[in-house]
Every structure is written in structure tokens, then in C-alpha cells.
Amino acid sequence: MRWRNLAILAAAGVAVAGPVRADDLTNPYRVEVVLQFGAHRWLKGDFRDRIAREIRDELQTSLGKRDTVEVVELKLDDKTPAMWKRVAGEGLGVLDSFPELSDTKTHFVQIDFVDGTYEIAARQHDGTTGLASPLVRKASVPDRLLVGHIAVRLINRDFGLAGGIVKQDGDTVTVQLKAAGRRARH
Secondary structure: OOHHHHHHHHHOOEEOOOOOOHHHHHOOOEEEEEEEEOOOHHHOHHHHHHHHHHHHHHHHHHHOOOOEEEEEEOOOOOOOOHHHHHHHHHOHHHHHHOOOOOOOEEEEEEEEEEOOEEEEEEEEEEOOOOEEOOOOEEEEEOOHHHHHHHHHHHHHHOOOEEEEEEEEEOOEEEEEEOOOOOOOOO
16 A cells, blocks of 8 residues: 555545455444443433433434444443543543554543533544544533533544555555445435
């Protein structure tokens, strides 16, 4: 893969980590949203369940039936993945140190209640490329009924294209974008 080709893809906003298997690009998306809530008493029970349900339903609707969306609350135990543990202990900035590849796009969403406002922060790790989104997205909202919707907006801002060079013949390069087998209509 030539550096010039990577520069062309980067300019188009496509994340590429290196050679990509074609089946990785046609497989359905597997999206995992990991919720981490602050300790405030207003962030308990039914509120957490509603936020998880809203995020799952809104993302699943936008992706379609073929893709899977799983929303889980971050709980630390022996089965917790290393990446999740590090995010819980060190914050969203630690995602830069995980170049591992997987079939999962993992979005971390942290929700807290501070001085009468719901504070939301989000960042993602794309397992297809092994790259984290470039920054932590943040928002605040005073209305608890908008928290789930705002979280989805932050997630969507980093749901970027992933793709790879699947064929190169001289100066001609064939690029395939991950789209879970969908075809674009012109």
C-alpha cells in the first residue's frame, strides 16, 4: 500500500489501518455502546435503563436489522475487557493506546450530573481499523429527557467511514467502504 493512496483515503475521511480483508468490509456492523454513569443519585435505576434503551433503539433504527447494537453498563469484574477497565480508571483519552483489531465498533459514553446539568462525554474505538476517534465529544443539557438523544448525537458524529484498498493495479486503486453489504444509489 503506497503512502499516496493512504493520503487520498484520509482526505476523503476514510479511516484505514493497513491491508483489509474484503470480508471485514462486507460483514454487518457490530456496535457496542458502553455506558459509564456518575455517582449522583439522579443517575440510578430507571434513568439508566431508559438511557440504554433510547440509545440502543435509536442506533438500531438508523443502522438497520442486519447490524447489531448492544448497550451495556460499565461494571468492573473479572470478565470486564481490559479496554473498558482502562477507560473506567484513566478516562476516554486512554483509547489512543489500543491499536487492537476486532469486529466491533465500541463507543464509550460517560454521563454525570454536575451543578444541575447532565454532562455527557463520548469517544469511540473502531475495531475494524484499530483507531480511536480523534477527540472526546462533550455536551451538556439541563433536561434529563434529552440525555439519551444527545448521547446518540455524540456517537453519530464519530461513526465514520472505514474502508480499505482491496486491489491495486498500477495507478488504479479499488477502495471498498465498510457498509455491511449495502449498495449506494446514485
